[in-house]
Amino acid sequence: MTPTPSHQPSLAFGLRWESDLFGPVPAWAVTPNIATIEALSRQHLGADNLSVEFLAGGAFNRVYLITVSSNTGMDQKSYVFRATLPVEPFYKTASEVATLQLLRQHTSLPVPEVFAYDCTTKNELGFEWTIMEKIPGVCLGEVWPDLSLEGKKIVVERLGQFSKELREKCRFNAIGSLYQRTELSEGDLKVSVATDYNDFVIGPIVNSFIFAGKRKPLIERDRGPYRSDRAYLLALMKVELEDKKLLLKLTFEKRAAGIQKAKHESLESDEDDDLAEDVPEIQETIQQLLEILPSIFPEDMQTEEFVLRHHDLNHSNVMVDHTTLEITGIIDWECITTVPAWEDTYPKMLLGEDMEEQPEPLAFGDTDEFRIERWEKWENTKLRKIFDQAAGSGANNDKDACDKRGFREQLDLLELSTRMVKNWIIEYEKRKREQGC
Template identity: 85%
Template structure:
């Protein structure tokens, strides 16, 4: 069945935005009805006797545990019912389902099986939802402090092997998100890029940079797919510019009828308008900084030809790696929402392994030592060792040449535009000085 995305309205049921230190974050304006979750679970799992309980909540989701009793020796069956906020209506759910299905079809990565889902809010629950397999085991983060370095090396080596498999088996010709062809509207299909997997295409990107904040669903966004990294970076900067243009309109003429209509939609949250007024004062500086980034972009992203892109889990931290409590075998990798294809320079170490190198071994930690300074030094040294293990298994070197580092640096500075333009400008100055010294 083709699901037409009902994403045109910015008045998203259940979604509001809260002001935090580093910007607005999504929050729940309505709580999913657990009785409706039970009814949907019975319908799609074919089980009359089951129970549902709240399990956890994340940035965009609420997760419920479904337990289906059984009389056989294997015991009850467990599933996860995940409800998601409409931060990127239709596309976030549709792309996550497609990503999980492609991974199960084409790789050996242990990812959850999807049993049922709805990419729209046009259902009894009023939210998008997925029913998927509950991966057995415990999050790696629960065991990590108790593990020896040798045990950690075994887990990291396996993650490196998974990374290598993703690079070898999941290659694409564009930057964007994966979709099942039959899920997309005719309009979306016109811009998609074909893949080597008949049922799947690369379509509009689902990236938090394009939807975090209460204005971004109201502006025109070029969400790809993109044939090269220059086009990708230009789209990121453009959405930031358009977001700030709308901010100026909403704060400078609140009485105009056309602006007030957008304002009514925009003010679904309880955020104080003072935050917007303060940010609006910084808009000229932000726009100037974006222009400076645009000027150096061609020197960093030189290749305008079609490249080869890979699928990468950008949020591979210890909470998203499930392991067997006794054997430490990886039983699953979870949280594949907002996962996209990326250029090679973004395919680096898992989030859990990033940091500065430290070659000199510090004094080993005594059992139960919680001194922050000593723990940080030990973890930095450990991660230096573990990155080498990952490199050997992944066969990549994690893209640490200077060109790749400059590209990542450029991309990361876009995230700092609202926080500190000084940090961004200092990086630009450092980059330009280094290029002059190199005679470039």
């Protein structure tokens, strides 16, 4: 299951990149064969009497429900088969499997058990795949709107306890992704960072900022692991600069050839032409970010201890018992990495502005969007306090942490609006002057 550099060019089978308002989006150029999925499931689950049906599609995956019946037909077991697009060949699947295994072995977090997987595309399906446990319960999003504030507190308090356990038991000395030591190539092992768990190491980061898009695999990318948050951010900015440099080169070649379609597969859309027009502004904005980076990430005060964080903890990825509200599982651990403590904040569903004054309670069946928004804002303010009490994470909301998170967020906005990024820089510099810094 260990890749070699020579494998890389052929691993884009079935993948194409499309564009939307927020950037490149992966899409399936080839649909996985369901008969092959059935055959793989029978082989690895040791069951003949099973059925497979399409369940859902995500950003990078197609998910199938496997139902295994007993010989009597009275009992059934369910599993999940997930086929994965080769957005970051080998590393995305290998790191997610390793993360799940470490969590199951060393924490109490309820995460799926992995029964079989293939990190390569050298199999009958032609895609990387995973067979894992189907978590019981219902998606939190199905019950959340109807829960009382007290019911929501039960769930949020438990999530806070899990967050605290992650920060206490999953502390590391580098930013990157987790891997089983035995699965990494010799080259990756040379730069990997050891952990307190001997079977696992921190290796190349699996981060969509670094792999998303047609051009990213063609450029030189420093994928870590990184020994400081400063090194991590510098690597992200370098990837952005190299990506835009390649875009300009390909655009020039396209125009010089006088054709409507690029001769390179990495440049095929009008969106690329439009983005190329913005490249000088993006480069200038990155330079401005580089100029303020030392004031936010001083060399003599770099973060050097990191935690494992589920950055996409939302209503869709938390499973609960709809009666007891006990959390039965936390799913979707792909692209989960170690991060600086300042990046470890609230679950996505709790983010937002504070609202301390309680608005008028909602009447049953109220559909007024303004009243609903105010009520949810007030509820989330209360729930964040519950989360902080359980997780002990209030320290991550000091001004330095907010500035660091703000800086990181600007990198995601570069292609969307350099004006927004420059306004953030202006506000930051103004605040520092007022503070006499």
